[in-house]
Amino acid sequence: MRLFEAIIEANHRAIAGDASAGLHPADFADSLPIAALTCIDVRLGPLIPEVLGITEADFIWLRNAGNIITGPLSSTMRSLSLACAVKGGKEIVVIGHTDCLVCKTSTMQLLERFKNLGIERHVLPENINEYFGMFSSERQNVLKACDLIRHSPLIGPKIPVHGLMLDIATGKLEWLVNGYEKWATMGDKWNEVVQSAGQTVDKLKSFSDFKIGDMKFPETKIGETVTKAEDWLARKVEALQFKPMEAPPVESAPPTAANIAEGIVEFAEKHWAKPEGTPRRAPHPPPKIPVPPPIRVRVNPPKWKK
């Protein structure tokens, strides 16, 4: 059982009244810490560690109003990216919550609140809803955030990206986006790319010294593939900026079609996990004795003042 499968199972068992439901974080050491993005709502402060069943030492907690991702290179994306690359985050989770005020506040109400703070409409950005990330569905907002994170060049394909919805009244977690499934899908896509790149290398070796910039192959698949490959590689190089040593050597010499494609294959072999049939993580002997008591999942939050 993987980390989030265990989290969800323990949460649902606790909801069903099983007082012994809990998680042994030590069993999931390979998946910890996680990077979690939540809303700034103060009710989430004590609740999130309890419903996840892991201690605050085991997750890197990012918060913004409405747990919003505004773009693949946004400020929050930057923090999520560094949470994984620098702080060792193994999985990402976006946790939306019910009764979110970013969702419930209308534009008129928002303007009224600003006015009460002495902030007039004309000093606010014109696209006020877009700027403040106001959304109309908490669930859609989580789905959108997960999609942006999954496709951001700043997040490696090996990092599962999950989406949860927390019912703030009951403590129940709903698993909206299963990052393990997405991961498998990405792996399949990657295999296609690698295969395509391999064929490209073979085909293009006959065009020695052929420069990408000069490439004009109207209506040819090779041209399309290489152009896509070049775009893709450019994005990957950008994504690897904090690890320049591992970037494929495309800047030292003018890129040729063949060496771009070779770069892709090399990159794939180096960075992408092996496809199905190969264990994702090195199995580790379970150091289970003595077993500490599980961290109980609490699902009956105290009544909060709004």
Ligand SMILES: [Zn+2]
């Ligand atoms: Zn909220």
